[in-house]
């Protein structure tokens with residue numbers, strides 16, 4: 001019999017060093033004589049990987065034997081960031097490694113920062129999926145993530161002459177965290193035709209045939225939980241030609257080039273993450289990605305279920321599949337297809353299994369962001385699925401007709417098929433109809449989907465199909481890792497790090513809000529974090545900022561609805577006011593640094609214009625000797641997860657200023673407050689629940705309310721539009737050419753002045769400026785400010801993604817945790 005392998009685990013710095021050296025010399029076949037930081041990173045990662053893998057295998061085996069319901073989180077995006085720091089935290093040997101590395105002559109921070117981000121996502125939705133994986137493992141839920149193994153993650157952003165330039169992000173050079181499973185493959189079909197025939201029993205059978213086959217290869221990555229042995233799996237699919245390297249028939253007949261071309265076409269499917277770009281919508285390759293990933297994942301899930309030899313009606317008791325937005329909606333017709341075409345179930349039985357299996361999370365109410373695919377494209381790429389979608393729609397519309405016979409015009413409104421030219425498949429409707437629960441991601445957002453985009457469906461299915469799960473963030477990465485000193489301070493008062501597993505325990509630090517020593521320590525930490533960001537800003541942007549100034553930060557994807565333009569117009573207004581002051585008055589002004597960061601989708605011109613304006617304004621203001629440290633403007637290039645870990649702990653105030661009703665939740669708002677920063681924000685998304693938790697006195701809210709937005713937009717078009725006079729001055733300044741050729745910014749200015757100011761920048765401008773003044777005043781009273789921040793941190797327990805995952809488990813998935821055995 002085989003002996004069970006037991007990794008010789010390091011427990012001392014010495015043993016750790018041995019493990020590192022072993023990996024450098026044998027796994028990497030490198031000499032120790034030129035061991036640089038990259039090699040030290042590799043050795044360290046591999047040493048920790050060894051320890052993860054043992055628990056990973058154990059967890060998978062336990063989950064297989066336990067035979068209980070599992071969660072499958074289908075997301076085209078997982079914005080994981082770096083893995084080593086997280087692995088060290090969860091394995092619990094970071095201090096040992098720190099000592100060992102130091103004996104080898106390295107600083108931990110330098111080694112950790114050698115790792116490239118796994119940037120397989122655009123922004124909030126992708127990072128949410130990553131936080132969820134962390135919480136699922138930490139809470140011992142048997143859960144898998146499924147996504148694509150993009151060769152290129154989200155592009156890297158460079159700023160050249162003030163303009164964004166996109167650079168490809170090839171991240172797979174050295175990735176110790178993934179394990180290729182060349183034996184786990186799925187053949188996925190595209191194109192072809194559907195043949196119908198009667199079988200012996202007289203039953204109609206459909207066969208999808210003559211298609212083109214692409215093979216999906218599984219790559220797995222371990223997802224360790226914090227303070228538990230549970231290590232879940234993230235499975236990424238990579239595409240390759242179905243015949244392997246070459247089609248030998250083609251190769252032998254001299255069509256060498258054709259055979260290589262086939263191979264490249266197949267590999268293109270998983271080549272690149274799509275940026276969230278309206279110009280890229282509707283591209284065939286994106287639809288191919290979606291189906292490729294859904295088909296491979298479902299095949300894998302079904303294969304696992306079939307091993308249990310259970311009856312099909314048990315499928316929803318074994319499997320919960322969560323759809324992260326509409327991107328995986330094709331999983332619905334795909335499961336229906338598997339059940340009726342391949343497993344021979346009747347339509348109704350299959351459909352009830354499908355509906356019980358899926359849950360759908362919506363992340364937007366913006367109509368232009370709702371996914372639609374043209375019927376001809378689906379017909380061409382997935383002919384059988386189109387038939388099934390039509391049958392789903394027919395059944396659904398018949399149901400609606402029976403139950404609402406008097407509301408004939410509702411039928412066209414709720415139809416999955418939009419009767420446009422060409423016809424379009426409305427993916428959100430298909431996702432909703434094929435799921436048993438639909439959730440929004442913050443209270444306001446969940447209310448809004450019921451009264452706007454899904455209004456008719458509330459009538460059809462009743463309100464219980466709809467629910468809210470307010471987003472959350474993992475305190476492991478967003479407090480402990482990003483802000484180790486604050487984490488340590490909190491632990492010193494609470495007596496342990498238990499609060500990292502139960503964030504509601506944070507409320508106990510409110511008792512220290514008047515404790516002199518605690519306050520001093522808290523303030524020192526904030527200052528050190530600001531100094532760290534200042535050093536970073538000098539190093540990479542070449543801009544010197546004073547850490548004593550008020551740090552005002554807005555970092556997120558650049559989008560008109562998020563209103564970075566409101567922020568930069570506010571900065572220009574501030575500059576004009578400073579310039580108009582006497583030197584004596586200027587001396588009383590609160591110095592401020594306005595930080596911006598975020599990527600614009602490559603084809604989103606207005607967003608790119610906003611970036612350009614920020615950089616032009618930054619150039620002018622930062623060079624103004626008269627203004628000096630009173631105002632600095634910084635655009636932080638290439639905002640990503642690992643940069644967020646430096647930026648977020650350094651804020652005094654952060655901006656979450658979307659037009660009310662447009663930001664589904666926001667999650668960085670939670671991260672900033674948890675790290676001792678305050679928020680200026682609109683009554684939108686999770687800002688509202690943050691206010692409920694921290695108290696109105698501890699947040700700076702401004703602007704029009706969501707219920708007034710429609711009327712205001714109407715007035716802009718049919719009343720006369722009156723531009724805010726302060727904003728008028730800002731526009732006059734831009735037009736004067738102060739920030740370079742004004743023509744470059746005319747589209748941005750005109751979107752407000754001429755084209756109806758859809759995002760209400762002018763309506764909210766005064767309220768925004770007034771609130772910024774309040775902030776300047778409040779910041780002058782440093783003691784009162786500190787009290788606000790400490791109080792806020794202590795009240796943020798609700799926003800842990802652990803709470804969020806428990807709500808999904810209870811209300812949507814009906815799954816239980818699987819506790820690992822005590823260490824043997």
Ligand code: 26Q
Pocket residue numbers: 122123124125126128274275276277280281282286363371441471663664665666667685
């Ligand atoms: C769609 C079609 C083609 C190509 C790309 C896309 C695409 C990609 C990404 C569409 C949307 C996204 C990402 C959306 C997103 O990040 N939404 C955010 O989700 C967060 C988590 O729930 C919320 O906090 C934010 O409010 C929401 O904007």
